[in-house]
Amino acid sequence: MKPPKPPTPQKIPTIKPQPTSPIPPPTPPINPKTPTHLNPIKPSIPPSKTQKNLTPKFSHIHPLQPLQPWQTLNISPSELSLPLTFPTGQTFTWKQTSPFQFTGPINSHLISLKHDINGCDQSSPFSYLIHHSPNPLQAKASLYDFLNLTISLNDLFKSFSESDSRFAQLAPHLAGARVLRQDPIECLFQFLCSSNNNIGRITKMVGFLSSLGEFLGTVGDFDFYEFPSLERLSMVSEAQLREAGFGYRAKYIVGAVKALQSKPGGGAEWLSSLRGLELHEVVDALCTLPGVGPKVAACIALFSLDQHHAIPVDTHVWQIATRYITPELAGARLTPALCSRVAEAFVGKYGKYAGWAQTVLFIGELPSQKALLPSHLCSIKETKTKSTRKRKLGKLEVSIQFLSDSS
DNA sequence: CGGTAACCTGGGAT
DNA sequence: AATCCCAGGTTAC
Numbered sequence: 001m002k003p004p005k006p007p008t009p010q011k012i013p014t015i016k017p018q019p020t021s022p023i024p025p026p027t028p029p030i031n032p033k034t035p036t037h038l039n040p041i042k043p044s045i046p047p048s049k050t051q052k053n054l055t056p057k058f059s060h061i062h063p064l065q066p067l068q069p070w071q072t073l074n075i076s077p078s079e080l081s082l083p084l085t086f087p088t089g090q091t092f093t094w095k096q097t098s099p100f101q102f103t104g105p106i107n108s109h110l111i112s113l114k115h116d117i118n119g120c121d122q123s124s125p126f127s128y129l130i131h132h133s134p135n136p137l138q139a140k141a142s143l144y145d146f147l148n149l150t151i152s153l154n155d156l157f158k159s160f161s162e163s164d165s166r167f168a169q170l171a172p173h174l175a176g177a178r179v180l181r182q183d184p185i186e187c188l189f190q191f192l193c194s195s196n197n198n199i200g201r202i203t204k205m206v207g208f209l210s211s212l213g214e215f216l217g218t219v220g221d222f223d224f225y226e227f228p229s230l231e232r233l234s235m236v237s238e239a240q241l242r243e244a245g246f247g248y249r250a251k252y253i254v255g256a257v258k259a260l261q262s263k264p265g266g267g268a269e270w271l272s273s274l275r276g277l278e279l280h281e282v283v284d285a286l287c288t289l290p291g292v293g294p295k296v297a298a299c300i301a302l303f304s305l306d307q308h309h310a311i312p313v314d315t316h317v318w319q320i321a322t323r324y325i326t327p328e329l330a331g332a333r334l335t336p337a338l339c340s341r342v343a344e345a346f347v348g349k350y351g352k353y354a355g356w357a358q359t360v361l362f363i364g365e366l367p368s369q370k371a372l373l374p375s376h377l378c379s380i381k382e383t384k385t386k387s388t389r390k391r392k393l394g395k396l397e398v399s400i401q402f403l404s405d406s407s
Numbered sequence: 408c409g410g411t412a413a414c415c416t417g418g419g420a421t
Numbered sequence: 422a423a424t425c426c427c428a429g430g431t432t433a434c
Contacts (some may be wrong), residue, residue: 089429195430201416202429247415252431293431314429334430335409362429 070114071140073126079153080126081176082115088363089199090180090303092190092206093227097220106146107183108226109133110216131224132217148181151308151353160350160357166324167350167357170364173373177360180303184271185260186227187304188289191296192252201245208244209253212236230267233257252291259289271305279307294339302355309354311343316365317358318342325349 086094086102094104103112110132116125133139153176161168193205212235213228234257241250260267274282282305286297295314301307311317315334321342322330332338350357363369364377 191429194428196414196428197416197430198418198428200418200428242415245416248413248431249415291431295430299429312429315427316429333410337409 070127070129072124073113073128073143074124075126075147075149076123077115077125078157078175079149080147080178081174082113082126084174084177084363084369085180087368088177088359088366090299090359091182092193092199092203093186093210093224095220095222095224097222103131103219103222103224105210105216105224105226106139106142108214108216109139109142110219110224111139111143112219131219146181148179151179151356153178153356156353156356157360159353160360163349163351164357167361169377170361170373173377174360174364174369177363179308179356179359181306182304183227184274184300184304185230185268187300188256188271188286188292189227189233189253191299191303192256192291193246193249194299195249195252195291195293195296197249205244205246205249208241208246209233230257230260234261249291255290256292274301275306279310282307283310294336298343298355302359308356309347309352311346311355311358313339313342314362316362317346320361320365321345 082100082102083096086104087096091104094102097103097112098114100117101112101114103110105111109130112129112131114127114129116127119125128140128143130136130139157167157171157175161171189209190202190206193202193209197205210225210227211223212232213225216224216226218224233253236253238250238254241253246253257267260270263270274285277285279301282301283294283297286292286300287294292300295312298307298310298312301310302312313321313334318334318339322332326342326345329338329341346354346358364373
């Protein structure tokens with residue numbers, strides 16, 4: 001039994017600009033001589049081992065005065081599942097703030113979404129609460145945009161199920177798994193943190209970056225910040241990031257900020273302007289940024305740049321593909337060339353919104369979700385060491401087979 | 408141009 | 422207990 005935690009464990013006093021005024025460019029508040037003073041990551045996550053899964057019992061009691069009461073969202077559960085959308089690796093800034101509630105920043109709004117499973121109208125069980133907003137009238141529009149609600153998940157699922165019987169089997173268990181439409185800057189820096197990394201540490205790193213932004217409020221045990229602008233991000237040094245535990249990704253962050261700031265019209269505008277381009281142009285442009293390769297580029301493209309058929313090919317997707325879509329690649333290793341093969345195969349199978357299908361299938365592969373699926377739909381994940389060994393041994397053979405296949 | 412090793416870190420498996 | 426392996430990869434050789 002432990003006493004209630006202090007509400008603001010995460011703090012970067014040397015970095016945080018004045019809360020109310022815009023950042024004064026001539027006098028950046030960072031003292032580069034004292035990077036060791038910076039130690040925000042550790043306190044951000046309590047040291048106990050069992051903290052993560054336990055949702056606070058009274059997290060609905062928060063110190064913020066809500067601007068307005070809860071308001072209904074006109075969305076059905078088949079169009080949105082909170083647990084299949086927020087904690088599944090497309091955003092790391094939203095947190096579960098009670099059993100059926102998630103909270104996160106959308107630009108400078110801080111919003112909670114709640115699924116009321118006891119409500120009278122189960123066709124429209126969601127409501128939202130604006131904790132903080134410079135313009136509450138605009139918050140709803142921002143929320144709808146963020147949730148990508150102009151796209152009908154029902155229609156997509158229907159279409160995917162027609163193209164793929166396995167998807168049809170999976171679909172009922174993964175209804176409401178939605179692709180968000182995030183801010184491109186926020187999305188970029190989140191996925192810069194993701195390379196060769198695990199969810200827990202990515203979350204900590206993103207928490208660090210976030211805390212460079214304007215403080216928005218506290219909900220449950222979590223502090224929320226507006227994701228920092230490039231200008232604010234530029235105030236943190238590589239040394240500070242390394243000190244904070246970013247490892248080699250520290251130079252990616254610093255480098256990407258610089259590269260973006262050198263773009264005509266400013267990096268944020270440059271990034272957003274990619275929304276109108278073709279996927280290959282978007283990916284090429286993103287890959288010019290340090291730390292952005294094909295995988296990260298696809299994530300940014302899909303999760304923030306309206307590239308609905310971008311396919312981030314990671315190890316999970318690779319597993320799915322070799323099992324169900326391109327079995328001829330089974331046993332081969334994940335190389336860039338094969339990644340694009342897999343991506344093409346996904347688009348061939350699911351079409352224009354293949355990225356959404358990929359997201360659903362990816363979620364189905366997550367250990368947390370697998371537990372909820374009927375066993376016959378679960379892929380057999382035997383002892384890892386064995387399959388890895390086999391894969392390595394069979395690599396040459398399979399590559400040859402693949403080459404002869406495609407010629 | 409395709410294949411490989413190195414890269415930071417921390418948690419879990421061996 | 423020490424080591425290995427892996428995690429939503431990218432880069433440099």
